[in-house]
Amino acid sequence: MIDSIGMTVSEPDDPAKILVVDDDPSMLASLKIMLKASGYSPDTAQGGEAALELLEQIDYDLMLLDLQMPGMGGHDVLRQISRRDIQTKVVVVSGETSFSAVKDALTEGAYDFVRKPYDAGELLTTIENGLSRRRLEKQHAAMALALEDSEKLHRYIVNNSPDIVYVLDKQGQFTFVNDRVEDLLGFKREHLIGRHYSELIHENDMVEATYVFNERRTGVRASKDVELRLKINDQVKGVRYFDTHVLPISLHSVGMYNPMGLDGKGEFVGTYGCARDITDRKRNEELINYQAYHDLLTSLPNRALFEDRLNLATAHARRYNELLAVMYLDVDRFKLINDSLGHAMGDRLLQVVAERTSGCLRAEDTLARFGGDEFTLLLPQLSKKEDAGAVARKILESLRAPIHIEGQEVFISASIGIAMFPSSGETMGTLVKSADIAMYHIKSNGKDGYRFFCEEMNDSYTCHLTIERDLHRALERDQFEVFFQPKVNPQTCQIVGMEALIRWWHPERGLVMPNEFIPIAEKTKLVVPIGDWVLQATCRELCRWRDMGLPKLKVSINISAIQIEQDDFVDKIIGTLDDSGLSGEYIELEITEYGLMKNCANAVQKLRRLSKRGITIAIDDFGTGYSSLSYLQNFPVNTLKIDRSFVKDIKPGSRETCIVDAIASMAKGLKLHMVAEGVETVEQLEYLKALGCIEVQGFLFGQPQSAKATLELMTQRPDGKLSSCLVS
């Protein structure tokens, strides 16, 4: 029985089948009785023809054959079974006693000869010998078949292995290689037999290959997972690899020894091994490697790769006394372009910048993207400083040409700062920083140009510029946070509102307070996008509180004069409130006196529009400016917020206390609310309470805190009372 992959399955043992052939019916009958009695399964055939017919159909283990029969005699039968390759043991039982007849019968394939009249014991012994011989032969045949099957199985496994499996002789020539080699390398296996393995090895891997292919070790010490490249037969079409000339493999090879070796230890006869195709792994590794060192949008090197190259380049320049330039390129007004045209267009634009800039460089230069719209360039081996200037001019010129994206024509420009090695810095860090500072100088001087770094740029003015540059990034990189400080009703100590106060988490300087950066943001007008961000962040928080079912609170937002000047000032506020589904009552705007005076003419109109939406207006830091009652009456102001410098010195009879008293009566006269900030002591609180202050704010009730802490404060005090704070 043969199963699906060609293995023979053994059958159970049956009683031996014996065919008795004679022309004498009485002989047939007597032999049949004897054989049956001895436990055999006998059939009879009268004559040679009848015997052959049965032999064709049934597999007899043994045949008792008479030689002399009419018609087809015993000799004919013997010749026929040998011709037809019928497997049975033949014992000739014959009255024929001539030597030649017996010899002929034996040469014709008979196993033994018993003379008639036979001796039953002798005949049975002969039969038993014949049968055991037959059994042995059968077993042998079965074993041979099993061996053949096992060989087939192993060949099947080896040939269907996903790996190349090979055997080399001790000269390193292939004596076996499986079918897989054809799929993977495109070579016919027959062509490889007898060829030296080195013909398949990529030139650069030859040394390593010699070491592994000549592997003499076995077991755990043998070569494992050695990576090599094999050559691919180029003539074969349709090879599926990314590099069609080589196949990366991982090789495992073991030395082979003949156990019968002369030295008793075994004689080295060759090597066998397997080579695994690691194309996919290599491709993944390359991709991961690529992603770690490249910017995916532009395919340019990223910061890590740039820094690596710059390190190498500075080491080289130092050694050979060469000049090199580091450039910092920033696309002018990119944020505006990105916001107005959409991020997809912004991305496309950055790709164009990358392409055009690359087009201006030599092969040895490096252009990298640092993130956002910032690119850095490394120009090694310059003969003079001016060469860097020429490259910068070339880049600026190429960027100025109109860019056509999705049917739109866009114009861009860039600012480039250049730092020369070694004059503007000797380390990677200082070079990049100097180029960045130089870039910021050109940015703040009308943009679209380039500038070399010089030491003077490092003075206090630069510090200003550094903050300005960092502020730009702070917005893009989400470094701002809104803190909230409670406003409290002095009579009940209940929280009645919050003031939103911005904080900046600077990556190097840590927490930066608004007084440090708001004035600069105002000067550079960055306060406009920063203010937009504060408004949005505050509204987000208000929505969260509302959605959590917390009591409705009014949040004050500080507004700079520059923001009011913007044409879309009102629309932005109303738009943001509408988008958040918040009514105007949720918001109060705190504007300084200076902010109001600066915009006197159109601020009135704008604030009225806001006021109509329920938004209230407070004058912040009141008392520090030059407020005149007359203009206060023109504005839709609801609240005067006494500056904390006055609150700080509240003592009966002091000058500050007089001012606080004066503001209180002014507020009363103008029918405005009076609130106070910077309340730190219970005395201050009591004094302000007596004056009719409706809201107070200060460290006495709590410092400005993060949104998270504020939320906790509100959920922990459902009555909104902060009176316990007063205990201390």
Ligand code: C2E
């Ligand atoms: P401000 O609007 O007068 O805010 C009150 C300032 O006084 C806050 O300082 C607050 O932390 C502080 N303060 C509150 N209670 C006390 C107290 O009891 N004692 C003391 N010593 N100080 C107290 P902060 O947060 O540093 O803000 C400073 C200024 O920065 C603000 O003064 C405001 O003019 C400006 N600012 C803050 N956030 C923004 C903003 O989002 N936009 C704009 N344009 N300006 C902002």
Ligand code: MG
């Ligand atoms: Mg304020």
Ligand code: MG
């Ligand atoms: Mg204030």
